[in-house]
Amino acid sequence: MIKSLLIANRGEIACRVIRTARKLGIRTIAVYSDADAQALHVREADEAVHIGPSAARESYLVGERILAAAAQTGAEAIHPGYGFLSENSAFAQSVIDAGLVWVGPNPASIDAMGLKDAAKKLMAQAGVPVTPGYMGENQDPDHLAAEAAKIGYPVLIKAVAGGGGKGMRLVENPDAFTDALASCQREAAASFGNDHVLIEKYILSPRHIEVQVFGDKHGNVVHLFERDCSLQRRHQKVIEEAPAPGMDAATRAELCASAVRAAKAVDYVGAGTIEFIADGSEGLRADRIWFMEMNTRLQVEHPVTEEITGVDLVEWQLRVASGEPIPVSQDDLGIDGWAMEARLYAEDPAKGFLPSIGKLELLQFGESEGGRIDTGVYEGAEVSPFYDPMIAKVIAWGQDREEARERLSDMLSDSAVWPVKTNASFLVKALEHPDFVAGTVDTGLIGRDGEAMAQVPQPSTEMLEAAAAALVPAYGTPGLRLNAAPVRKAWFLLDGQEIEIAIGEGSDDPAESVLVTEQGQAWQLTPWRREGVHGAAAGSGAILAPMPGKVIAVEVEAGQTVIAGQKLLTLEAMKMEHTLTAPFDGVVAELNAAAGQQVQVEALLARIEEAAKEPA
Template structure:
């Protein structure tokens, strides 16, 4: 067994790997950037090595620094986690060439599955069903348009080196093809350094179903059943579950057999995932499920497989990398119950899922144990930690298990509803609404569900009157009764700030106690701070002030208004580039641009005043 392990990653996956390694008695070494100098993963490891500045391209993506840290600490093996260098075959080979153990597949297997077009050709030769499409070398736009016409619209244009929803365009007509192709190629070149694309038939009610496979260096390959990852936003997974709803045993057997053939075709060693697209317009059938791609690493959603199989996939990775055979044969593996996972992100659904950064002054997760199942939280942060603008804004993966799908879903909903994060915004209430959506409850999910329901799902909940009144009574126990009516209880009112929103709350006698300066409210996965507020003389940056501030450090890439200009509510003011994404900031109400503090190309810090809108005098 490996004795010392360097984890070439950060956040929750690094903490997850450390947890298993510690149980197995393996010494762990973390690496960290400037932004992660006080991160949870470096606190939990036996040793930690600084590898560079905060940007990933200067730290976690620099293979030479990872290898130098391994040499410095005497590490025997390197586990890449997922993301960063996990599917970089050149880095994998450099680890092996350095005489270290690579906890992952052979570089040749990574290369074989690295490009979508080549992988599909290989899979077709291995007898694995692939989606109808064009995967040829001729990238002439007119030729690609002709191939799309042969396939029949709608089609998907996909970067052959793509992933994570980037380099992908849905095209519904021939007239839209050339513009979509040019856009896809630009994004592919910028993201992956490769603008080649493939075209495949777009399945109108697509479901994303994947199979966990595992191989060892002794020629054994097994599957650990399937997961359904159909609930997605912009091609990125939101909630995953195992097994897949509506999967009968015959279809499961055929699907998993295809996955095993796919893994054997590339002599696969370690943990991998074979991803399929299924036609969800009717019952799942083996002849309507096609190979999409293979992820040659551990998946973000691996916990749901662990929960239904009882297998620790990280332990299997470490044992297989140590040269051991797979701990269990196919006939010894079975599934029990149902598991679901939700990705809790630091983002604001009400503002177009704008990432939210800052200090986690409040961080509480819902109870993980209770009637109807068990729960698990995989996280890489702690209360008091900072959510950085440099990396993926995941706070935690919240996982629930139940005897059946309803139990797992209800347990996960309860855990998310009872979670509280402040002042950083999260998608918890969005996730709760998604879990309660009638189509999700019924198990009739396809990848377009969130897109069709996004407006309702993204609405920010407000605290109930009962919760508000109870919290307000603790803040102002001595506010006098205002008004009196026969046959009704007298009430009293007071003004408060709910975060930065000015509100009035009607209170009833019976509250009281010692007044406090502020209280936290948590409900429906949302958290607020309630504090007393004097309404008179308000001139600050509370709601209604019109102050437009930067939600995170970034670069202003476009300014669409001028000082003194009249604007309407919701009108675009400027565009900020941060966390590799563009964020549009709009006018909160109609008025005049009273101040404009920035220009295009300017770097700004979090909470910097960018502009101020002033309501026109009536």
Template structure:
């Protein structure tokens, strides 16, 4: 058995691997960049090695630095997690050539499944059903257009080296094909260094169903049933579940059998996922499910499979990498109950899912009897602008689908994060969507109803009343006497919005400058409103703070200028996106601390708006 393991990754997956390795008595080594010096995975590992500056191309994507760290620490094995170098066949081979155990599939398997067109040709030869389409080498635009016409519109153009939704275009009519092809090729060349594409039939109501497979070095391959990952936003998975709704025994046997054939066709070793696309316009059936691609690594959503099978997939990975046979045979694996996983991200759905970064002053996860939280952050830590802004994976198990859905909703509803924004309320609404609740989900659900799902919730009147009671003394700073009749209402600021709250209670003698209201997976800052505008630097006070490090590219106002609520104040460029900052209420630009071209840090005071009556 492996005795020491270097995890060539960061965040949640690194922490998850460390947890199992520790239970197995394996010494763990973390690697980290400048931005991750205080990260949770660094704190949890037995040893940690610095590998470079914050950008991934200078740290986590540099295979030579990973190998040097492994040699320096005497690591017997390297686990790549997912993302970064996990599906890099050259890196896998370099690890093996260095005499270090690679906790993953053979490099040849990674290569075989790395290009979508070659993989589909291989799968078709192995008797695995593939989506109708063209996967050849000819790339002339006129030829591809003719092939699209043969397939029949609508069609999908997909980069053969693509992934994560990049290098993909839906074309609904012949007149749109040429422009879509050119756009797809440009994006593919920029993202993957390969502009070759394939054309396949577009499934109007697609469901994304995948099968977990596992192989060892003794010729054994098993499946651990299916997962449904159909709830997606812009081709990114949002909520995953296992098993798949509406999957009958016969269809499951055919689907999982095809997945095992696919794995055997490439002599697969370790954890892998065969992804299928299913026609969701009717009941699931084997003749309407087709191979899409294979992910030659552990998936983000692997915990739902673990929850319904009782298997620790990371433990299996480590045992198989050590040369052991699979711990059990296919007939030993069964489905127990239902599991769902939601990806909790540091992003603001109300602002186009703009990443929200900074210090996690409050981080509170909801709990459930059969719940699980996989996270790579901690309260007081930072959400960095350099990496994927995932806060946690929230996983719930139930005896059936409705129980799992209910438990997951409760866990998300009780989640509270501040001042970083999250998609928790968006996830709660998605779970409550009538179609999702009924199990009628296709990949277009969020595209159709996303605007309503992203609309921010409003705190209940009762929650506001409870929170406001501690703020009564500050709200009465206009000379009112606390020993007078009970106060019936007072004015407050709720994230910059001036509101009146019925209190019906005496305040305490100790004023509180602000209090957090947490509900529906959301957090709001409630602070006393004062006519003189002296609210300090709280985000709800009229202070315009930088939501993340970035560059001010435009300033639209001047100091002393009158502005109206919602008026554009300035534009910040951060994480390759433009973020417009607006006035929270009518007032005067009392302070202006930013200028065009200036680089600013998170929570830097860019401007301050005071109500006009204060002047």
């Protein structure tokens, strides 16, 4: 077994690898950029080495710096995680040439599966079914248009070196082909340095089914069954599950046997995934499932396979890289229960899923029996703009699919993140969509119904009443009641709408604002106005940041008297300046902003209280 391991990655996958390495008694070395100096993977590793500026192209993607860190720390092996350099065959070869153990497949295997067209030809030769299409060398637009016509519309144009949804265009009819081809080639050239494309028949009811395979250096290859990753947004996976709903034993056996043939065709070593596309219009059938591509690395969604098989795939990676055989035979592997994974991102579904950056002032994950959280952040950490904004992978296991689905929904609903926005409520809605509940999801579901899922929910009346009770002063002398308790009120502004909430009793020690969470969504509620002790309506004058930005000027001080319309502070956001003013005459009762400060949307910047009126 290797004794020391450098993880050439960051975030939750680095933490995931460290966790298993520690269990095996392996010394771990993290690498980090400027932005990740306080990151969780740096804190958890036995040692950490700084490798450059925040931008990945100047740190995590610079192989020479990774190798230098390995030499500096005496690392024996390098684990690439996923993304970054994990499928870079030149980097893998440089690790091997440096005399280090590469925890991954042979560079030749990476190359064999790196180009989609070459991989499909190889798979066809190995007896693996491939999607009907054109994978030839002739890239003349007229020739490609003719091939598309032979295949029959709709077709999918795909960059041969593509991935992650880039370099891909759906073409519905011949009139749209020329423009779509040019656009795809431009994106492919810019993203991958290769503008060659292939053309595939577009499957009208597509499901994304993939098989986890594993090989060792002794010629053994096994599969660990399938995953369904059909719930996608713009070709990016959203929720994954294992096994695949609707998969019968005979279809599973044929599909997994194809995956093993595919891995053996490239002498595969380590963890890999064979991705298939299935025509789900008539259920899952072996003659309607075709090879799509191979990912020559550990997948983001590997935990669902671990949960149903009881296998630690990272442990297998480390043992196989150390020269050990796969510890079990195919007959020893089976499926136990059901597992689902959701990718919890720092993004705002209501604003087109734009990344939401900033400090995680509150970070709480929902818990459940059979639940698991894989994360690379902690409460108080910063979500930076430099990397993928994943907060965590939320995983749930159950005895059956419905139990796993309910547990995952509960975990997401009970999660609380603030002030960074997340897609938690979007994920809950996806899990509760009738098609997902029925197990009949295809890859177009979010494209059809995603707008409704992305709508931000409002807090329930019960939640608003609880918030109002915490924010509104109690009536009169504590303990004194005359007849029924008087009705108190608070008014909240939500999405520009004033909502009136009536309560029976208030708090003896009212707060200025309260943070509430429900269905995975968080709100910091500050009353727009509220009833005072003697029943008169008093303005709260909460001055909230309308969007994330930077405070560039503060014009007032705490305790200062102001008049309606007076400038309080200026916020710079989206390259524009926004002036925030006093809503009425009063006093600056609270000031939480300073010039140069970065603030999140709805942050309480200041609060104006109405000036006390002189008695008549």
